[in-house]
Amino acid sequence: MRFDIEDYKSRTDRLRWDDLDFGAFTDDPLDGDTLRVIEYMHDVEHHTICYLRDLLVTPAHADPEITAFLSLWAYEELWHGEALGAVLAAHGRLSGQQRVAAMRQRLGIRDRIRPLLSALGSTVVGERLVALHMTWGAINEWTTQAGYVRLAQRSGTRCWPS
Ligand SMILES: [Fe+2]
Incomplete structure (x- = not known):
């Protein structure tokens, strides 16, 4: 099966959530365990760009089909993180730029050398x-999707067609 980048380019869009009733969280807030999972997912979605950084120092950056896919994918992932951030903010939890900046600060040296390792590794093994x-x-992506499905099951919500 071949991936059709032109089809993906024509269908991709940002996630929109302006039709969600965030006021409902006032009367019926999510429980602490669910919010902790959403915090984790929020962080993972916002970390996508760091994965992209490490990938773009490899020969992947020379392939226009791959870079088109990665550009759109990173855009979609940003909005996943933003949507989860809106849920966290509705519960008075830290989210968005403040949370992401603090998380990235904590990653330390291991995160800073990852692009170097990626560039060096791709020089050696191509x-x-x-x-x-x-x-x-x-x-x-698969494990994240499974996590969202499990979160939806746990909360009694149907998140997408099964
Ligand atoms: Fe995502």
């Missing part, structure tokens, strides 16, 4: 490192 990155990214 496109195989890109394949590894993309595989890792796909696994992250």
Whole structure:
């Protein structure tokens, strides 16, 4: 099965949530465990750009189809994080730029050397490192999706067609 980047380009959009009733959280707030999971998901969604940073120092940046996909994907992921941030903010929890900045500050040296390791690794093994990155990214997407489904099940919500 071949991925159709032109089809993806024509269909992609940012997530919109202006039709959600955030006032309902005042009377019926999410429980602490659910909010903790949403905080984690918020952080993961906002961390996508850091994954992208590490990938773009590999030969992936030379492939226009891959970079088109990654550009749109990163845009979508940003809005996932923003939507979760809106839910956290409705519960008085830290979210958005303040939370993301603090999280990135805590990542320390390991995060700072990742692009160097990625560039060095791709110099040594070439496109195989890109394949590894993309595989890792796909696994992250699948586990994140499974996490959202589990969160929806736990809260008794149906999140998308099964
Ligand atoms: Fe996402």
